[in-house]
Amino acid sequence: MARVEDDWLMRFAQHAETVWQRDKWHEQFGMPERDSGFGYTAEQVRDLAEFDMDRMLAYYDAVRVETIRFLDSITADTLAETPHAERRPGYTIANMFSHVMVEEAQHVGQVAYLRGIQRGIGKRPHLVPTTTSSRAYAHRATRRSQAWSFATEIRSAAGPSRLVHPPTRHRMQGRNAMDFKDIIRFGFDEYLGELKDALKGLTPDERRFQPAPESHHIDFAVWHMARVEDHWIQFFARHADSVWQRDGWHERFGIPEQDHGAGYTAEQVRDLPAFDLEQMMAYYDAVRAETYRYLDSITEATLPESPDPGPRQGYTIANMFSHLIVEEAQHVGQVAYLRGIQRGLGK
16 A cells, blocks of 8 residues: 555656655565565565564655645646656546545455454454554554545645546546546546456355455445445435435345444344345446436535534535545455455456
């Protein structure tokens, strides 16, 4: 994670030495200067040099300082630049920020999943930076909230009408201007596309595989992701029935009408009714259609609104979109990890 952010922000965006190289972090950790983990074999992953977690997080903090420094320096025009047009034609600074945000959230999800395999559901320290383990978790939780800062700061710095939309595979449609809605769509499209890729060809047994008794399986993650997006957009943002309730999807799947998986016990996760994956993805696509219908209906003035006067007072529509992108990408990372456990690296 730290090396990926460092490489993208320093080498790709700024044509500069990475923090890893410039400040000799590679020497401190006894790792190759150019490596970032991308393309590593299973043996290279296994044999990665052990390190002190506080030191690695100090490196990550140094990377984040440079990331924010670059972010503070850019303008709307920067977002449309393609720093490596010869090798990555059409891949812009805006593409980079979106990708870093989604990829890093996926890895956060994998870290949390690995912790759960070893310690069980909900066995996490309080977020008080007093010990190595709690500091590590606090850093992880902080990065979860910071990930969305890329998109929000890009939006607020550039404004809704002055950004030039990067040439992505899904949003050109004859337009060359974008606003905050396009940034949100880019994140949503990326993680849903990666989820569908991670699910390709999996058997029902593979989707129900649990590496530990308290671990969730792929079916749970997929259902939970769809339900979470549905609940936030419909119930929280619009004060409306969820697609799950309104269209009777709960009856088709034999899952309780109000459930969305949050707070489930290990037994409830294990005993989730089996379902046809194509049907579940049809439900997810119906949810996404409503999400984009809502997104198309709002304006920038909607983002600071807080629809819930009760327990979530002060939690805004912007907070909601932030949370959705980061949480959903985390679960995509977990699905991909579960696929890899069973099929091997890159299979």
